[in-house]
Amino acid sequence: MTVETTRNLEALAAQAQTLMSVFTKAGYEAVAPSIIQPADVFLDVIGESLRARTYVFTDQDGAELCLRPDITVPTCRLHLERHADPATTARYCYNGPAFRFQPQGATASHPREFRQAGIERFGDKAREAAEAETVAIVVKAIEKVGLKDWTLKLGDLGLFSSVLDAADVSPNWKKRLDDAFLKPLSFRNALKDFASAARVESPGVPEELLSAVRRDEWEKSEAAVAVYLEENAIELLGTRSLADITEHLMVIAEDRQEKPLDASAIELIERYVGVTGPATTAGEKIAALLKGAKNGAGAALETYDRRLALLANAGIDLSRVTFSAEFGRTLAYYSGLVFEVNSSCLDAKSPIANGGRYDGLMRVAGAQVEVPAVGAAIHSERLLAATVKGAQ
Amino acid sequence: MSKLTLAIPSKGRLMEQTTDMFARAGLVVRKVGHVRGYRGEIDGLPDIDVAYVSSGEIAAALKAGSVHLGITGEDLIRENISDAATRIRFLQALGFGFADVIVAVPACWVDVATVHDLEDIALPFRRLHGRWPRVATKYVNLTRRFFGSKGFGDYRIIESAGATEGAPAAGMAELIVDITTTGETLRANGLKILDDGVILKSQANLCASNAAAWTPEFEKICAELTAKLSASVPAKAASRA
Numbered sequence: 001m002t003v004e005t006t007r008n009l010e011a012l013a014a015q016a017q018t019l020m021s022v023f024t025k026a027g028y029e030a031v032a033p034s035i036i037q038p039a040d041v042f043l044d045v046i047g048e049s050l051r052a053r054t055y056v057f058t059d060q061d062g063a064e065l066c067l068r069p070d071i072t073v074p075t076c077r078l079h080l081e082r083h084a085d086p087a088t089t090a091r092y093c094y095n096g097p098a099f100r101f102q103p104q105g106a107t108a109s110h111p112r113e114f115r116q117a118g119i120e121r122f123g124d125k126a127r128e129a130a131e132a133e134t135v136a137i138v139v140k141a142i143e144k145v146g147l148k149d150w151t152l153k154l155g156d157l158g159l160f161s162s163v164l165d166a167a168d169v170s171p172n173w174k175k176r177l178d179d180a181f182l183k184p185l186s187f188r189n190a191l192k193d194f195a196s197a198a199r200v201e202s203p204g205v206p207e208e209l210l211s212a213v214r215r216d217e218w219e220k221s222e223a224a225v226a227v228y229l230e231e232n233a234i235e236l237l238g239t240r241s242l243a244d245i246t247e248h249l250m251v252i253a254e255d256r257q258e259k260p261l262d263a264s265a266i267e268l269i270e271r272y273v274g275v276t277g278p279a280t281t282a283g284e285k286i287a288a289l290l291k292g293a294k295n296g297a298g299a300a301l302e303t304y305d306r307r308l309a310l311l312a313n314a315g316i317d318l319s320r321v322t323f324s325a326e327f328g329r330t331l332a333y334y335s336g337l338v339f340e341v342n343s344s345c346l347d348a349k350s351p352i353a354n355g356g357r358y359d360g361l362m363r364v365a366g367a368q369v370e371v372p373a374v375g376a377a378i379h380s381e382r383l384l385a386a387t388v389k390g391a392q
Numbered sequence: 393m394s395k396l397t398l399a400i401p402s403k404g405r406l407m408e409q410t411t412d413m414f415a416r417a418g419l420v421v422r423k424v425g426h427v428r429g430y431r432g433e434i435d436g437l438p439d440i441d442v443a444y445v446s447s448g449e450i451a452a453a454l455k456a457g458s459v460h461l462g463i464t465g466e467d468l469i470r471e472n473i474s475d476a477a478t479r480i481r482f483l484q485a486l487g488f489g490f491a492d493v494i495v496a497v498p499a500c501w502v503d504v505a506t507v508h509d510l511e512d513i514a515l516p517f518r519r520l521h522g523r524w525p526r527v528a529t530k531y532v533n534l535t536r537r538f539f540g541s542k543g544f545g546d547y548r549i550i551e552s553a554g555a556t557e558g559a560p561a562a563g564m565a566e567l568i569v570d571i572t573t574t575g576e577t578l579r580a581n582g583l584k585i586l587d588d589g590v591i592l593k594s595q596a597n598l599c600a601s602n603a604a605a606w607t608p609e610f611e612k613i614c615a616e617l618t619a620k621l622s623a624s625v626p627a628k629a630a631s632r633a
Contacts, residue, residue: 179515189508204587205504240513248516
């Protein structure tokens with residue numbers, strides 16, 4: 001474990017002060033959510049994969065708690081505590097410790113205890129404007145600290161949905177591919193499954209049931225499943241109801257009826273996923289791809305172009321901006337724009353800042369509705385390392 | 393002179409089977425001193441010090457290197473030592489203590505036969521019930537590694553110390569990862585094993601710790617013990633390992 005030197009501590013404190021002053025001047029209220037958080041919210045948002053990276057513990061009362069692995073979820077919870085209406089607009093900024101277990105062992109660029117300085121904004125209806133402003137403030141803060149050499153990488157998880165529309169993918173396949181997009185491994189399988197006749201075989205699922213269920217005959221279908229269980233002396237137990245099971249059998253049966261994804265749609269999807277490069281030319285690449293698509297480009301590219309224009313207006317030098325269609329797929333809770341700031345002083349796997357849109361998160365944190373949310377966090381130790389290195 | 397230490401299970405069926413196995417190999421293990429004590433020795437192998445350790449702790453002792461050798465289930469080694477391949481040498485599968493670590497779901501889930509199907513129901517389940525499906529298990533690490541290797545991450549682990557098979561019926565979890573030998577308990581609790589749900593086929597193993605202090609003399613004694621034990625392991629069990 002790295003023992004911190006006083007000099008580092010002072011440098012980090014000074015840096016945090018600079019970052020926070022940029023944030024507060026821009027109208028973000030400084031908050032300090034609890035370091036110890038209920039584990040539930042985090043594990044429910046991100047699933048079991050994050051548990052391996054989170055310090056989870058049980059307190060003397062048996063409550064499952066964690067040391068916050070980031071400050072975004074705690075800020076959502078703070079917002080919910082303050083406002084009965086979660087859609088109330090608000091802007092928060094923070095600076096404080098976060099904790100992550102490092103499976104390869106803690107290092108200087110991947111410490112287990114680090115400081116995050118960040119901003120979160122909730123309830124903004126002007127989506128692209130809020131996104132561009134968030135990016136611009138983070139870049140401004142980083143430059144104010146003294147880092148000159150930075151690059152910005154963008155991704156857009158919403159754009160994929162539009163690509164599917166353009167490719168004229170059926171609603172069923174679209175929903176499934178959209179769900180699978182965030183998980184690269186299952187996504188590849190899904191593409192393969194939906195494209196081939198292989199999905200017609202559902203090994204292990206009783207054939208007679210698949211032919212017995214029909215959506216337009218719901219009650220009859222459910223009864224057929226009940227009879228099957230009874231005849232095979234299988235007890236219905238657990239959380240999933242007869243309706244849950246019948247519904248999924250229907251999905252399997254419907255998948256078999258559905259026309260396989262056609263080759264042109266698959267090619268479009270695969271070529272889109274492969275798009276990467278300078279943000280300005282990436283837009284052109286996507287436009288060229290979608291031009292040949294069945295339903296044309298639609299609104300997808302308008303959003304993309306508007307966002308770039310807004311970034312340029314906010315003073316971001318677009319020649320430093322790249323786009324990758326794949327980027328953001330494994331970043332847990334993001335739902336639209338995703339971005340990260342890198343510096344050539346550090347390796348590409350150690351971004352200095354990252355953020356994006358996460359409209360679904362407030363709901364997981366306890367709100368009854370989705371709330372527009374954009375935010376970003378700066379990794380303080382990395383920013384300091386890059387700034388020091390850049391000044392040498 | 394310090395001796396080579398061998399940890400064997402201190403009670404229960406694993407201890408009996410270990411003692412039987414040693415007897416078949418012509419080795420008599422006996423306790424030293426008080427009958428309730430936790431030290432022992434093997435007739436004919438005077439350079440081995442036997443430590444009776446609860447089977448759950450043998451993995452930890454091997455990991456730390458506080459014993460040279462240990463007899464315990466492969467499941468416990470793999471669960472408790474994340475880098476077992478570098479820390480532990482599996483010297484000999486012993487042909488008892490068979491247990492499969494498996495993924496089991498309610499048998500009434502006629503729509504779910506594989507991990508892939510689990511993945512398909514996870515998101516609809518969450519939309520309906522507001523959380524990911526829960527997996528009751530004491531094999532937290534094996535579960536995470538197994539599902540991780542299949543790209544499945546949409547679940548919550550509920551740590552379960554015992555009677556895990558009852559968790560789905562009790563509404564404590566949706567599915568389980570547990571050990572089974574005949575599948576009898578699973579069936580009695582209305583559960584079925586997924587078609588691709590065998591995580592590990594485990595049995596008792598003689599294991600060596602790479603973290604312990606080894607001398608050429610210890611290596612020689614260890615080889616002698618391994619040879620004696622392997623001669624009395626049924627061929628079928630040995631090939632299973």
